[in-house]
Amino acid sequence: MEEELNYSTVVFKNPIVSLQNEKKEEETVYAAIKAEGSSSTHQSPAIGEDNSPAPHSQPCRGVAVCLGVLCVLLVSAIVGLSVFSTELSEQKQYLMNLNSNLSTAIQILQSYNSNISTANQDLMSDKEELTQERDRLKTNLQVIYQLHDFPVNQYCSKTNGSVTKCNPCKFGWMLFQSSCYLIFFPDAPWKTWTESREDCKKRESDLVVISSQPEQEFISNQTQSYYDVFHGYWIGLSYQANNQSWMWVDGSVQGLKKGFWINSTQIQNTCVLTIQTNNPLAAWNTPDCTMNSLWICESIALNWSY
Structure with a gap:
């Protein structure tokens, strides 16, 4: 049997291309290689071709991520401050109500104290009067007891x-x-x-x-x-x-x-x-x-x- 032949296609750069076109992207050269026992052809990029993304897109993506994180933190801070402000207002109102109640209680206690002081003064006055009345009656009885017959007339x-x-x-x-x-x-x-x-x-x-x-x-x-x-x-x-x-x-x-x-x-x-x-x-x-x-x-x- 005749030995099976394999063919490949090779494309060469055009030597006539002017120097002005050197800045253009180089052409991709594909080689058609027919594998032994296979009829399909594989294309691969030529040597020197780069599939990585453009270098200028990576810093923009980092900045966007940082801004997103900062926005989330800022929103969280605003929400926290809003909640704290609401609680602080409620605490302030509670303290104001408590202070009002305490002021009312103090006024009531002062009124009670004034009433008690007045009552004590009245009691002291009554006690003094009763003491004087007791001494008066005691003196009168001492005199009357000395009399054999009290001369009322x-x-x-x-x-x-x-x-x-x-x-x-x-x-x-x-x-x-x-x-x-x-x-x-x-x-x-x-x-x-x-x-x-x-x-x-x-x-x-x-x-x-x-x-x-x-x-x-x-x-x-x-x-x-x-x-x-x-x-x-x-x-x-x-x-x-x-x-x-x-x-x-x-x-x-x-x-x-x-x-x-x-x-x-x-x-x-x-x-x-x-x-x-x-x-x-x-x-x-x-x-x-x-x-x-x-x-x-x-x-x-x-x-x-x-």
Whole structure:
């Protein structure tokens, strides 16, 4: 058998082509090679041909990708800020409502506090009044308990027909501070110091105890001179030899230099009377206790409440 022949087609460049066409793209040269035992022909690009994309398209694609990513991030940021702004507005409104509620609560508490303070003041005032009323009743009861028979008619009388009004002192007695005084005037019988004290006790009282300068001045203003300069009004002060001190009928001690003596260097007797002088603070003298003179009784004043 004859040996099978294979053919190929070879195309050569035209040597006559001018140099001006060298810049043109080179022609593709295909070779037709018939494979042994095959009738098909394969075409392949000639050596030197390049199928890669153009170099200038790759940077544009990168820029586009970056811009796309930035747009996505920007949109995400805008959405996040919008959500955050909405939540912030809601929180602000909530805080404003809370502040308003707190302001209202503070006003209510201040009102309650003011009411409580007023109530406390009222309670303190009521307590003070009740305390005064208690002390007043206690004092009155002490006086009444000392009386064997409380002389209502000597303290109280009816006014305006049916209204009964009571005085702190019996009729005929004078009120000064918290005490009542009965001063006997010259037309009354004169008595010794001991007899004068007994008379005061019969009247549910005792000889006066002078404990202050205003009280001494009050007594001096209410008394008057009679008979001679040695006669005056017996008071409840006498010298107690067993105690070797000047003592009042209520048991309190009187210092010699603290009294209202006419002349403390000439004290000779043990009973004291106050004499009407030009100086009310130099009025005490000590005549004989058996000398007859007038006297002054003192009792506790009642404190009536109307």
